[in-house]
Amino acid sequence: MGLRFLKIAVVYLFVGASLGLYMGMVETFTLAPVHAHLVLLGWATLALAGVVYHFYPAAAETKLARIHFWAHNLLLPPLMIALAVFLEGRQDAGPVVGIISIGMLAALGCFAINVLMHAAPSRTA
């Protein structure tokens, strides 16, 4: 599970960094929050979860870890698309961003509860 988090995280890193480079090239920074959340909610958060699960394998085996993985990765792409549409001036995309954000917060809540409940020192350590 840890490796799965890490591998999908580097995809967000590449996509997010590409958007950063594109913004720099066209000198238009409207989509900076999309870039920021692709690299922070995508790369940084998921990679950190992967590393956490590497060090605390018991937490990686739980249903909460799987729910977090799938919810996070099914919600992040539509969240970024809705946010981009909103930032480009479509005010009516606001509620969509809000609703998906609540789902994302719930996914992060699963991760937090999982770490609090199941991250424990391994028996061999």
Ligand code: HEM
């Ligand atoms: C090739 C790699 C990258 C490029 C070309 C790039 C480019 C940019 C650009 C052009 C901006 C907009 C700056 C502005 O609005 O004035 C920006 C903002 C930002 N970048 Fe990147 N970036 C890269 C990688 C990363 C990575 C790896 C992270 C974090 C792990 C990151 C985090 C952020 C954040 C948080 C902001 C928003 C800052 C703010 O709004 O004040 N970037 N980036």
Ligand code: HEM
């Ligand atoms: C459910 C999850 C999240 C939601 C709904 C959310 C929402 C937001 C909102 C509404 C803003 C203000 C954007 C603006 O000023 O245009 C923001 C900015 C920011 N958030 Fe998040 N955020 C989330 C998760 C995170 C996480 C996990 C990180 C870091 C690991 C993060 C890092 C940042 C940073 C650095 C900024 C400032 C960047 C900028 O101005 O473009 N966010 N976020």
